[in-house]
Amino acid sequence: MSTGNVAGVRSTAARSSVALHAAMAVTGLIMILFLLAHMYGNLKVFEGQQGFDGYAAYLREIAQPLLPHAGALWILRVILLASVLLHIFSAFTLWHRSRSATGGKGGWRYETTKNRRGVQRSYASFTMRWGGVVIGLFVIYHLLHLSADVIAPGGASASPYQRMVNGFQIWWVVLSYVIALIALGFHLRHGIWSAFASLGANKSVGTRRFLNQLATVVMLIILVGFLVPPLAIFAGWVS
């Protein structure tokens, strides 16, 4: 085997599709940990305004006085933003490589119209890229609405609880949220399994089955956990 430029081989491999997929996997798993924490916070809506707003205030007081006000929150925000950017950068780089490898046509590169959906690929697996774009656009809208209070359907408020309850009384706010969650569900179903596989965990038939079941379970937990508060608000159980 070539005993030449070992460092060069490594720096090339660091930009390989294997390394980029590993970056996507790690950043994706960081975002899933965030989603689980976010979901837990959302469920605080059932504790009423005091509980929910108190929890929001607490998030800004974590590790105080060691860190300044909202210090811990900003550290998490920076980690999350870096993860999101690296995830998106890797995704577009890999997307471009896949298109180049297939003459820009991906799985549609054959003349025949038969078996266009392949033999065994799942709906979740071939909607990862456009599904990711949908989720990205939703996150921008979602931050403007509930974090920054810039767009305020149902009325702006200094209280996070009030913002949430005001917003989710409107049908199209709930609908856009549900659509984004369905896109997220598909993204997580294939994303969780493929993240572990990209990191080298898929080493037997048993592990493969376990990882796929894990992906389904985590996806369902996140989906249900996020759907319950807005639907409860819309149904008038929380007001």
Added chain:
Amino acid sequence: MNITVRIWRQHDQAAAGRMVSYKVDGISPDMSFLEMLDVLNDQLTAAGDDPVAFDHDCREGICGMCSLVINGIAHGPEALTTTCQLYMRHFDDGDTIDIEPWRSESFPILRDLIVDRSAMDRIIQAGGYISAPTGSAPDAAATLVPKKNADRAFDAAVCIGCGACIAACPNGSGMLFTGAKANHLGVLPQGQPERHERALAMVNQHDAEGFGGCTQIGECTAVCPVGIPLDVISFLNADVLSALPRKTD
């Protein structure tokens, strides 16, 4: 059986190609798919037309030369079957069958259904071997190999290098092939000294050939005629990722 085939005809690498329809009559259900093409070619030759160029060699499913995408599926509708081992009884009388070459930007079409698959050979050249001086044949039991590893190495080593995985992959990725070739050496004692260098070199060559990345969809394993498991890709990923931070090997 009387069937219609629609075949990709392309004179050479530079020419534009198109699908052309031919009627083929009097096909026996016991004929193999390639024998059906032989009948078509006899018919074309007798009529003074150019026969359809397609790759084939052993016609018993072990050489990896035959390479047709039949109705959009590499090696056709039967699982664990090469094109040459596919029989006409799997089709119905009066069927229209679409036949195309492997499509990948790294597999230039040479003529009709024949593509140049040397990109895969260059991946092997980059590291799909061991360079330890072997001397004379060692005693059969001198180097013990756990049964599990021997089975795994064999599962990967049965890859015939046909390239169906690449033809089927929506990303045009060659990771199933590369994984199989790296894995069958990587789990055996003889392959250990160069295991990490091999993983890096082969993945780098895979990318340099212009193949896409693996998104773990699994279309490759569905069309693989010898049933290479998806695990080989995870094994290769693990080797690459553990090799990356090391200073030297």
